[in-house]
Amino acid sequence: xxxxxxxxxxxxxxxxxxxxxxxxxxxxxxxxxxxxxxxxxxxxxxxxxxxxxxxxxxxxxxxxxxxxxxxxxxxxxxxxxxxxxxxxxxxxxxxxxxxxxxxxxxxxxxxxxx
Amino acid sequence: xxxxxxxxxxxxxxxxxxxxxxxxxxxxxxxxxxxxxxxxxxxxxxxxxxxxxxxxxxxxxxxxxxxxxxxxxxxxxxxxxxxxxxxxxxxxxxxxxxxxxxxxxxxxxxxxxx
Numbered sequence: 001x002x003x004x005x006x007x008x009x010x011x012x013x014x015x016x017x018x019x020x021x022x023x024x025x026x027x028x029x030x031x032x033x034x035x036x037x038x039x040x041x042x043x044x045x046x047x048x049x050x051x052x053x054x055x056x057x058x059x060x061x062x063x064x065x066x067x068x069x070x071x072x073x074x075x076x077x078x079x080x081x082x083x084x085x086x087x088x089x090x091x092x093x094x095x096x097x098x099x100x101x102x103x104x105x106x107x108x109x110x111x112x113x114x
Numbered sequence: 115x116x117x118x119x120x121x122x123x124x125x126x127x128x129x130x131x132x133x134x135x136x137x138x139x140x141x142x143x144x145x146x147x148x149x150x151x152x153x154x155x156x157x158x159x160x161x162x163x164x165x166x167x168x169x170x171x172x173x174x175x176x177x178x179x180x181x182x183x184x185x186x187x188x189x190x191x192x193x194x195x196x197x198x199x200x201x202x203x204x205x206x207x208x209x210x211x212x213x214x215x216x217x218x219x220x221x222x223x224x225x226x227x228x
Contacts, residue, residue, distance in 0.1 A: 102159065
């Protein structure tokens with residue numbers, strides 16, 4: 001089955017700096033890669049996703065890149081703000097079948113220091 | 115107007131008891147999931163279910179069983195609760211035929227087994 005590795009497990013940055021979180025996956029059939037943000041005591045919420053037919057996607061200060069050959073994808077947050085502090089999860093799944101659970105990485109706890 | 119809801123929000127119970135957690139979604143989705151988040155924040159799929167198939171993570175003890183009375187509900191029954199079952203349980207849902215198949219999470223149920 002799919003295995004997703006995520007690094008680093010914790011990340012501290014100064015406000016205004018950039019943050020990068022990296023993930024690798026094992027199953028070459030995976031073609032959907034969402035990123036979720038989970039604030040303390042809250043539910044995971046989708047912030048951005050990418051499919052394997054695209055190499056990069058950007059939404060304001062957030063971008064995701066995908067290298068399908070190397071089987072890794074990354075989340076980039078620019079101009080970080082204190083409200084970006086949370087746990088971020090990458091995930092992978094296959095969109096080909098209807099019943100496809102997400103396989104999550106172990107999460108990165110991001111702290112943005114004001 | 116909550117899209118995915120769970121009850122109860124908190125559940126404290128004794129070892130050996132049987133308990134249920136309810137999940138409902140009003141998004142018109144046809145696929146629902148249960149995830150377990152342990153104390154280290156690791157999110158792991160337990161079950162995924164639509165009207166065609168139930169996929170069970172083989173590591174989930176058979177004390178856990180999903181029950182779906184209709185497409186909008188997927189309840190989780192747990193028999194003979196153990197200390198190690200203490201975790202946050204998240205329900206999620208998605209639409210199988212959607213191009214994006216985004217999964218939306220419920221608010222979580224915090225289970226503490228004493």
